[in-house]
Amino acid sequence: MSDKTNKITCIGSGTIGSGWATAFLMKNCNVCLYDVSPEQLESSKKLILSNLKLLEDKQVFENRSMGEIFENITFTTDFEEAVKDSRFIQESGPENYEIKKRILADVDLYAPEDAIFASSTSGLLITKIAEDSSHPERCIGAHPYNPPHLIPLVEITKGEKTSRDIVDKAFSFYTSIGKEPVMLNKESLGFIGNRLSFALYRELITMVINDCCSVEDIDKVVTYGIGMRWAILGPAMLYDLGAGDAGIRGMSKLDTTLNMVFKDLSNLNHMPKVWYDVAEKGLESEKENFPDFIGKTRPEIAKFRDNMLVEVLKLHKKI
Ligand SMILES: NC(=O)c1ccc[n+]([C@@H]2O[C@H](COP(=O)([O-])OP(=O)(O)OC[C@H]3O[C@@H](n4cnc5c(N)ncnc54)[C@H](O)[C@@H]3O)[C@@H](O)[C@H]2O)c1
Missing domain, CATH: 1.10.1040.10 (N-(1-d-carboxylethyl)-l-norvaline Dehydrogenase; domain 2)
Incomplete structure (x- = not known):
């Protein structure tokens, strides 16, 4: 059952935002996915559905259909709608300080004060992303690996003004949805x-x-x-x-x-x-030289990768 009071917002619906949305849906979260581009949201919808289809085919969902799971996500280009009432905001916009800072300024304007802001940035410093924010204490770096719904690792970084309590809460949240968070002692280029x-x-x-x-x-x-x-x-x-x-x-x-x-x-x-x-x-x-069961095209090879990842996750008892 989805918990409608626990709204998670994903900002940016590209490769990583769509993967995060799938990851949260897999764990019964109520997800709102925002993007500036309606066309991108349409592509993201297709990607999430194909992610869920693969998981359903691999019998990952117990007693739930992908249709039921997909009911727990909404798509929007309205920022205020996306973040109001949200308790956790996973930002996966373009890798650019200016854009991430602008997104965070809007989060400060429209999101509840206690919502956690987690940036998927691959290498930008959370201290700098949060430097103009009115709530730098709630900002963390939370770096996933592609595809985020299948790779458990999340590297958490703390900015100069991030509160310890927020880091602990984020760590517990990722753990509760089956992720394997690792907390860096220092901000470091490229993380671990x-x-x-x-x-x-x-x-x-x-x-x-x-x-x-x-x-x-x-x-x-x-x-x-x-x-x-x-x-x-x-x-x-x-x-x-x-x-x-x-x-x-x-x-x-x-x-x-x-x-x-x-x-x-x-x-x-x-x-x-x-x-x-x-x-x-x-x-x-x-x-x-690849055998037929791997395939030759990028979509075929990506599907092979995801199928194998699910098998490895099953062996690790992570799915
Ligand atoms: N691709 C990877 O393997 C990978 C892995 C880990 C982390 N990351 C990080 O995740 C983030 C997203 O990467 P991606 O590969 O998904 O990029 P992407 O280009 O696929 O997606 C970015 C999305 O942001 C949207 N966008 C543009 N301006 C926006 C705005 N102002 N507000 C909200 N959304 C906006 C775009 O329409 C697009 O859908 C980056 O910070 C990247 O460094 C990427």
């Missing part, structure tokens, strides 16, 4: 997940451009090697298992190798212009 991902991406780019291996080789190494383990346990825990009873200290036997490899790792500090041509070509040939 993207710092790790970008370090890997930098190495990937460097190895391919230096003709050490192909794009397909790297994707295989991650999909059928190191990444398979990461879907089960984190890298630090995996190293703790790597040396048997000796635990992580036992891994010191690799220190000499690590010292050599650390010195050899990429120190690329800008995106090479040639990369996108090289990457596109590499990805085309990778797709050519």
Whole structure:
């Protein structure tokens, strides 16, 4: 049953806003989705329906149909309507300080004073987004990973004026809807997940451009090697298992190798212009070799990803 008194507002109905709306609907929230563009809201409606269809096909909903779940969302281009009576506002507008600050100014104007404002920003500082707000204490960064309805992680950041109470409430709220929030001690560029991902991406780019291996080789190494383990346990825990009873200290036997490899790792500090041509070509040939059950087009591959994510989530008892 939806709790009509617990209204969640999603601002911005692009890739991430639509995913958040799906995530909240999955957990029986009463969602209002706002966008400046009516056309975008129409596309978002289709995306949410297709997200729900996949989940229904995978028998994720107990005793509920996707039709019943979809009754718990409204779509609007009226900002006041969107945020009035809301207790939690998940902002997923464009990645731009000016736009996010303007959205927050309207939230200050129309939303209840105690509503939490959570920005999905991928890298902007919540302190700066909230610098002109009359309620900076209620603002947090809450960074999801795509697709937000299937990836449990939410990285929470606290601005200089964010209250501890708001952070705790947001943490409890995300936990209550099955997310795995992680709270950063300090605002940090790229948070945790993207710092790790970008370090890997930098190495990937460097190895391919230096003709050490192909794009397909790297994707295989991650999909059928190191990444398979990461879907089960984190890298630090995996190293703790790597040396048997000796635990992580036992891994010191690799220190000499690590010292050599650390010195050899990429120190690329800008995106090479040639990369996108090289990457596109590499990805085309990778797709050519995909088996039929994965598919060849982007929508087919995205559907394969989402199907597999649901299976992994089931194994983790997260869905
Ligand atoms: N795409 C990702 O993988 C990803 C992952 C994590 C976080 N994020 C972050 O989430 C946010 C949204 O990203 P996205 O990929 O969904 O972008 P997007 O471009 O797909 O969607 C942005 C939406 O905001 C709407 N919009 C424009 N001006 C607006 C305004 N004034 N008020 C409300 N809505 C407005 C647009 O119409 C569009 O629907 C960004 O801050 C981004 O950094 C993105």
